[in-house]
Amino acid sequence: MAGFLKRWIVGSLAVVWLALGGGQAAGAADFPTKPVEMTVLFGGTANTIAQVLSKLMTDKLGEPVVPVSRPGGGGAVGYAFVQGSRPDGYNIVWNSNSINTSYHTGKIPFDYSAFEPIAQVSKETPALAVPADKNWKTLGDMAKAVKAMKGTLKVGISGKGSFTHLTSAALFDAMGIGDKVRYISYGDGKAPIELLGGRIDAAIQWPGQFESYAAAGKLKVLAVTGKERVNLLPDVPTATEQGFDIDITMWRGLAAPKGTPANVIKTLQDAAKAATESPEFKSAAEKLGFTPAYLDAQAFGQEIAKDDTFYKKLLGSLSMTN
Amino acid sequence: METLYQAALLSLTPWAIGAVGLGTLIGIIFGSIPGLTFTVALALALPITFGMDTVPAIGLLLGTYIGGMTGGSVSAILLGIPGTPSAAATVMDGYPLTKQGRASIALGTAVIVSTLGGIFSLIVMMISVNLVSKVAIEFGPAEIFALVLFGMSTICGLSGSSMIKGLIAGTLGLMIMTVGIDEIDGVNRMTFGVVNMLQGVNLLVAMIGLFAIPFVIEVFARHARGEGEKNETRSLRVELPSLRLLGRNSWLITRCSAIGTVIGAIPGTGGAIAAFLAYDHARRFSKTPERFGRGAIEGVVAPKTANNAVTGGTLIPLLSLGIPGDPATAIVLAGLKIHGVTPGPSLFMNSESVVYGIYIAVVIAYVFILLIQLGGIRLFVYVLRIPQQLLAVIILVLCVIGAYTIRNSVFDIYTMAVVGVGAWVLLRVGIPTTPVILGMVLGPTLENEFRTAMSLSEGHWNIFYTSPVAMAFVGLAALVVVLQSFSELKLRRKAKFAEKSNA
Known part of the structure; x- marks a missing residue:
């Protein structure tokens, strides 16, 4: 009985040793094995x-x-x-x-x-959209109008500190209207209908969320914030093309x-x-x-x-x- | 007509029909087993669809979604453990019916009215999608806040004997949901510096704990005391609801279908609020409200109809606006996109045949639901013949697995256990747990929409009282509270009177 136990312990220790030492060495050499x-x-x-x-x-x-x-x-x-x-x-x-x-x-x-x-x-690459009834064709138009307007521009974001918030902050600072913007936090994804409902004036979200609305002419997408245009919205110029030097992508x-x-x-x-x-x-x-x-x-x-x-x-x- | 024919050609192939059927079966299984949730089923099903054609892929996902929404009522009725948050309202009367040995009638009724509600909402969606989506756009933060407040007022009707106890439960639900990262300002709340607390309490995890764990504890306690099972559940007859029963409730079914469709169409609300509103509505307008909570069939009809009417309703913002109503529809949305279908206003202009294909898939899913669930009643009811202590062990295991798989988080298992033991304590002191789940479902929406509305108006309250829609809902909520307070007073006076006459 004692002999059996001893053999059993030695055997299992060997297995443990193999699993720890031997196993790791082999693992690094031929990865992956699981x-x-x-x-x-x-x-x-x-x-x-x-x-x-x-x-x-x-x-x-x-x-x-x-x-x-x-x-x-x-x-x-x-x-x-x-x-x-x-x-x-x-x-x-x-x-x-x-x-x-x-x-x-x-x-x-x-x-x-x-x-x-x-x-x-x-x-x-995030994109900036505004309601179709705004007369802004470019970021320049928008910056000019916002500087001249009374009150603040209501901008929809996913939440404070979210990526859409940070992108918005960087873009509007570059446009020189950072101090005229008020951020409204929505959960993810509701920005398009808040724009359609006229409750906010602008929103930065992903192109996929705006694509269908832009195609139907219900929203206008003014810019994307990366260095290159995006495939979903090929006609939308980058902010850099319009003279505002930012490059933010996720x-x-x-x-x-x-x-x-x-x-x-x-x-x-x-x-x-x-x-x-x-x-x-x-x-x-x-x-x-x-x-x-x-x-x-x-x-x-x-x-x-x-x-x-x-x-x-x-x-x-x-x-x-x- | 041409597009409808094209869509029918695509979606009536054996392959496409089979995909819907498979999805429905997966949904029903995950929805009806306590602990497992159909949101997890959808997440697992999504990668399977990558290699499939568009129409069968969407059919599989929609089938899972609809099957899950319907299947959630099975365990709600049989064991008092809802499979989805929206089935929690069905527990109120469905479970008492089972205790009276009428489980099969409750199950049969639930399936049939679910189908009726679902088809009703689908028809509404087909004929008025443009109109409804226009109305949905008008629902801003202030309006949604007021609607959710109205939903909260149904706590009054769920409280059983004491409104105060119901309110305590509802408030607990609201408080639990504040744990974690606050979405609006991005700050940590009540996380005590623990990274895992940042994820907050998941609604589904808490739901499993709230309903399943007290059940398990009770059964074990009874077994330990050496008590036998209640006899009622043993006397099982498999019978289906009669046409007369359905006919008697046809007006209720219509009203609840309308409630579900409207609620479903408003982005960011969902099945649970519709089910609770419908339940409260049925009780309030019943000639015999005292039967509710003790096994009234209307208490099953109302929430189930509304719950499934939501499926058609949520398709409206999903397809016409590209906005998912809940985590489950968010996965359906991802599935649509990966197959090149981009929901939104242009979908109805560019790919009408896909839209019709989706309609057809929904109808097929309901046909499968009727077949599977009505055929399966005999099997479902058999669960009640399993000795309860064994069933409780199985349920406990499933709950642990289920709580883990929702977010692959071991921490969630502990959360479920803590919530579960807490729920058992609440039940011991006579506080109902259903209002807790209502508070949890509605709490985050209530808070976020309120804060968004206030930041839109720069802190002025006029955003609420200048909106007629918001005022209407606030008025309804106030009306419910006042009516409930009056009837509570009346009951108390009656009770006093009875005491006196007894003496």
Whole structure:
């Protein structure tokens, strides 16, 4: 009996040793050997892109990439989950500018440097819409009219500190009408009907939300805030084209906890690249209204760091930093 | 006519019909099992549709949505555990009916009136989508606030014996929902510096805790005391509601269909408020309001009709304005977009055949619902024959799984447990839990719309009293409160009188 027990203990210790030491060494060499969990922080478009992406990455990696939705806290809950997980590449996060804004508004106690960038995948460009009955054809018209008008311009945003709020603040500052604007917080997505109902004067939201209204002539889209025009609204000029120098887009990409081995990052980066450049991803992009925008890990890291400085300053000027 | 024919060709293929049927079945299963929710089912079904053609894909999603909305009443009636927040109103009379051994009649009635409500709202949508969406646009923050306030007033009718206890419960619901990030100013509230608290209390997680956990605790307690089960649930006859019963309620069905359609058409409201308003409406206009809460079939008819009339109603803002009414329709919206269908005003100009295809899919979904649910009653009722203590173990497991899967959060399991034990304590001291769920459903909308309205008007109250629509709803809410207070006083006087005459 004692002999059996001893053998059993030695045997199980060997198994544990293999699982811990041997397992990890092998894991880094041939990654992946089990499903990769991709934490998704938001619903809506973010979630749908993640689902498409994970399906395409699965084809490339040979192991399933599973999108797991961990919403809440403006992304804080999901970031905290992935940041606290083991840095072996099996837990990655579908991240966005929210890593910078969440940190600077005090939602999470760590910043972007708690993660290793894997790859940038997509970009979404906000658009500014006004009711069709306004006589503004360009941003210049709008700036002139707003400067001359009495009272304030009512601008719909998703919520204070949200991406649409920050974009609005930057754009209206560039137009020189920042002090004539009053922000009205709505939940996500209701801006188009508030514009139609005439309760607000302008709103910045995603092109996909305005597309149908613009086509029906019910709303006018004056500008997009990125450096390039967007496919959904090809006739809408950028703010830069109209002489107001801003470039704000919402990037999305993948990141892993700090300390994930470089070869694992490389494998994931290559899978993301193949997925992003596939025709399926491009067709989904056209329908959902985003732009595939692959950047490798290094370039993505620089982009995040650059953005971090920008949002720190912008949030500071809105006195929203923590 | 040409487009209708084209749409029929696309959506009446075996493949498309099968997709709707599959969706409906998934929806009913997830909706009817306590703990599992059909919002999760929709999220799981969405990636499956990526590889499908447009029409079957949309059919699958719509089937899941509609099946889930209907299926939520099954466990509400059989076990007193609603499968969706909007089925919570059905518990009030559906569960007492089961205790009287009339579960199959309640289930059958629920399915049939759900279908009637759903088809009614679909017809309204087909003939008046333009008009209704124009009206919906006029509903700004002030109007929606007033409507939700009116919805809150139905707490009076859900309180059972004491209005004060109902109000305590409703207020608890309102308070729970303030935990987390405040959407409007982006600040943390009552999170105590804990990251997981930032996600707040999810409505579905709390709903599972509120209804399922007290059930489980009660059953275990009874088993521990060595008490047998109540006999009524054992005497089961499978019988369907008679045509006479439906005929008697046809006017109620029509009114509740209208309530559901109107509420569904207003963005940002949804099924629960419609169901509660309809329930309150039925009770208030009944000649025998005292039967409500004790197993009145009208108490099942009203909320179920309105609940499913919402399905047609929500399609109006979804398709014509591109605005989802709740998390479930938000997933349907994502499904439409990924298949190249962009809801909004131009949808009706550019792709009419898709719109007709959606109408047809809704009708097919209801046909499947009738077939599956009426055929399944025998099976559903069989659940009651399982010894309750075993059933309670299964339900507990499902609740833990269900609470976790909503947001893949272990923290939510703890939340569910805390809410559940709290609900059990409330029930012990005689405070009803249904108003808690009402407070939770309406609380965030009530608060956010109020604050948005006040920021629109720069802090002036005139935004409320200059809007006739808002004033009408506020007036209705006040009327309900006054009427309820009077009848409460009358009851109390009667009770006193009875005491005196007894002595």
